[in-house]
Amino acid sequence: xxxxxxxxxxxxIPAIGNAIARGLQDDPYWQPFFAGYPPVRDWxxxxxxxxxxxxxxxxxxxxxxxxxxxxxxxxxPEYQNADEGWGLPTLAPYPGHPQLSWHxxxxxxxxxxxxxxxxxMFVDHAxxxxxxxxxxxxxxxxxxxxxxxxxxxxxxxxxxxxxxLGQALGRAIASYPEDLRVVVIGTGGLSHQxxxxxxxxxxxxFDLECLEKIVNDPQALxxxxxxxxxxxxxxxxxxxIMWLVMRGALSARVNTLHRHYHIPVSNTAAGLLLLESAA
Amino acid sequence: xxxxxxxxxxxxxxxxxxxxxxxxxxxLNKMCYSFNDAANRANFRRDEDAxxxxxxxxxxxxxxxxxRDMLALLAAGGNVYYLAKFAGIFGLGVxxxxxxxxxxxxxxxxxxxxxxxx
Numbered sequence: 001x002x003x004x005x006x007x008x009x010x011x012x013i014p015a016i017g018n019a020i021a022r023g024l025q026d027d028p029y030w031q032p033f034f035a036g037y038p039p040v041r042d043w044x045x046x047x048x049x050x051x052x053x054x055x056x057x058x059x060x061x062x063x064x065x066x067x068x069x070x071x072x073x074x075x076x077p078e079y080q081n082a083d084e085g086w087g088l089p090t091l092a093p094y095p096g097h098p099q100l101s102w103h104x105x106x107x108x109x110x111x112x113x114x115x116x117x118x119x120x121m122f123v124d125h126a127x128x129x130x131x132x133x134x135x136x137x138x139x140x141x142x143x144x145x146x147x148x149x150x151x152x153x154x155x156x157x158x159x160x161x162x163x164x165l166g167q168a169l170g171r172a173i174a175s176y177p178e179d180l181r182v183v184v185i186g187t188g189g190l191s192h193q194x195x196x197x198x199x200x201x202x203x204x205x206f207d208l209e210c211l212e213k214i215v216n217d218p219q220a221l222x223x224x225x226x227x228x229x230x231x232x233x234x235x236x237x238x239x240x241i242m243w244l245v246m247r248g249a250l251s252a253r254v255n256t257l258h259r260h261y262h263i264p265v266s267n268t269a270a271g272l273l274l275l276e277s278a279a
Numbered sequence: 280x281x282x283x284x285x286x287x288x289x290x291x292x293x294x295x296x297x298x299x300x301x302x303x304x305x306x307l308n309k310m311c312y313s314f315n316d317a318a319n320r321a322n323f324r325r326d327e328d329a330x331x332x333x334x335x336x337x338x339x340x341x342x343x344x345x346x347r348d349m350l351a352l353l354a355a356g357g358n359v360y361y362l363a364k365f366a367g368i369f370g371l372g373v374x375x376x377x378x379x380x381x382x383x384x385x386x387x388x389x390x391x392x393x394x395x396x397x
Contacts, residue, residue: 015372059360064312065301085314086367152360154297195359197292197350199377200388202395231290235359263396267373 002100002176005047005183006257006276007250008040009214009243010133012056012126012187015266017088020132036260036272037133043257043274044134049183051097052142053104053169054127055245056187057151059084061124069116070157071165073108074146075101079123091128097143100176104145107172113165121146130187142183149245151188151238159229160222162241166248173249186246188239190261191232192268201234202269207261210240211271215256218247236268243273253278296358304356307344310334311361320368349376 016033019025025034061084063069078093105117123146135141147169150156157165166184173182190210193201210233213220221244229238247254258274294300301308310331313319323330331341343351347369352362366376378388 060312060358060364061315065305065308065358083315083317085320085364086372087370152296152358153301154295193293194363194373194377195349195353195380196294197380198290199292199380200391200395202392204395227288227290227295230293230295235293235295264392267377267392269395 002173002178002180002182004170004173004249004277005049005181006043006274007184007186007246007254008130008134008275009186009189009246009271009273010130011189011265011268011270011272012129013265013268013270014084014086014088014125014129017125017129017132020136021089033262033265033270036262039258040134040272040274041136044183047181047183049142049181051100051145051180051182052131053145053147053173053182053184053249054123054130054187055147055149055166055185055242056126056130057239057242058148059124059126060152062118062122063148063152065153068150068153069148070150071113072116072118072121072148073101073105074118074121074123074148075105076119076121079121079127079144079146081124081128082122084124088125091132092138092140094123094127094131095140095143097145099178100143100180101145103176104169104172107175108165108168111168111171113168121148126187130185134185147245149242151236151241154226156226156238157241158226159224159241159244162244163218163222163248166245169245170249184246184249186242186244188242189233189237190240190269190271191234191237193234194236194267196235198234200267202263203232203234203237204263204269206232207269207271210243211259211261211273214243214247214273215254215275218244247275250275251277294353300356300358302356304340304358306335306337307340307352307355307357308361310336311357311365314364314368323368349380
């Protein structure tokens, strides 16, 4: 049977992709951010997952407002990256795992989550930057299953709904008959706001609360509305819902293996967590 | 059931992109979405007015595009993720547009972000 070996949440800021492309990991601005990642890479080298389920939000590469699914799951043999319009280098494709994807789609729909399935899907920086951080060197050691959550156009799915989606995702993975080691990765956050006169808003106090609660009391975060999270974490800080999907997929009790938090990367407070299900 | 989206308090300087804005800004966002393609970016640069006309932008949207005015683009229904592709044509990143929207210099905007970590 497939087994979830752990969960990771990490920011996915495009500027990180540029810093990687330009080799700036040791630059004084970037070093305190990149310094958070080696322990997670070491864990991945040790655990060697076969598949990464990537819970992320598309920023207008694959989806436009003509057809915008709330939850979409990729079911392709590979996923192409492409030009997003502002200069991030286009990366080589990522291998998919269509069999696991279809199993997840069937299981989620059976569990009353009405998923949009995608046999072609461009993956943007929210998918590629975390993979480049976790497996540097443009390697492709894991197969991927993209799970895209709408954060472009309100109404967004509620935090509670996203946590339940994660729980259903956990059941889906656990019922896959083949022996697979699966890591679930939620990308985005933490607090940031790009638009409006409140651009540049960062809320360290709320972020630290989230880093604490997501581990031991995720239910507390599910009681917030989307509007609450926009107020507390900024318009783009709502990406916290990706972290809640990831957390829902893990068991009720988890151990924190690693945690990192750094302000700022570009306009964003960058967070990183590595969680393992407790026995 | 009461309207969910209207029952909440406004957040100063914050405009969640909802159905109202999505309808208002559809043409503008569709144009900006087209800027994922380098050939479209080049076409826009060659003749901005013709490119805006092709997508059916209204005068409010055209004026905001001409002025590279992010707050006016948001008010005209622009979504920041698509507008970022427009800004990218001129080599402007999210910190540049953050400085513009807050009326700060780029250096002051960056300092504000750094100070949020203290």
